């Protein structure tokens with residue numbers, strides 16, 4: 001019998017949420033964002049989404065199905081997205097699942113930011129694990145990625161809610177899910193779905209006339225390469241305006257021994273502010 005997708009309220013994240021996510025490999029947290037925030041987010045990303053073409057080509061081998069849109073670089077474009085990235089609920093989960101595998105001198109980082117719209121007629125996405133990019137490690141892998149999907153519209157079984165295989169983060173590579181083990185993460189707008197990087201999942205098919213709108217934000221161990229190149233997605237002139245915590249999360253500060261730019265014998269200050277100071281001196 002399938003484990004099901006556990007659902008909790010945000011106040012339960014530390015008490016029950018972490019254990020439920022560990023067991024099922026996925027978890028829905030209800031009532032995280034309000035209507036105002038979601039409206040503002042759509043508005044702030046409207047330019048990005050208008051410039052993102054609907055994918056027209058499609059074959060079953062392609063990772064991104066046709067009739068979908070995937071707008072990226074959200075951190076550069078939206079303060080609401082920036083708040084989502086740094087949300088204490090997300091960092092609580094990442095502190096638990098990722099920080100232990102970062103090592104004492106390293107931290108986790110933003111891995112991907114994208115607004116994903118699934119349109120009428122889209123097929124389902126191939127089931128995958130977010131950690132498949134790191135296939136040097138055999139499955140089941142150590143925790144390397146935590147993924148979140150922020151429901152901006154309602155997510156229903158018919159409109160393309162994310163499909164998940166609870167428990168599959170503990171499976172061997174050979175085990176394939178039975179159809180009854182693949183569940184739709186149905187959730188109202190405002191909820192946030194978490195899944196671990198080893199959990200099989202994919203976008204669902206959209207059988208309705210409406211677009212499903214979700215924001216995917218994923219986090220990875222700081223010693224891995226980011227899937228979305230955050231230094232290019234959010235160029236220094238923009239990133240410099242952000243809090244030092246967000247600059248760290250994007251990877252603009254040396255992470256342990258990795259990723260330095262101007263080395264001044266201290267890792268306590270953002271490389272970008274040092275960059276500015278160094279430029280001012282020349």
Ligand SMILES: O=C(O)CCC(=O)C(=O)O
Nearest residue numbers: 116161162201202203204
């Ligand atoms: O759109 C979704 O529900 C899932 C998307 C996804 O898993 C991905 O792009 O890696």
Ligand SMILES: [Fe+2]
Nearest residue numbers: 128130201202
């Ligand atoms: Fe995915």
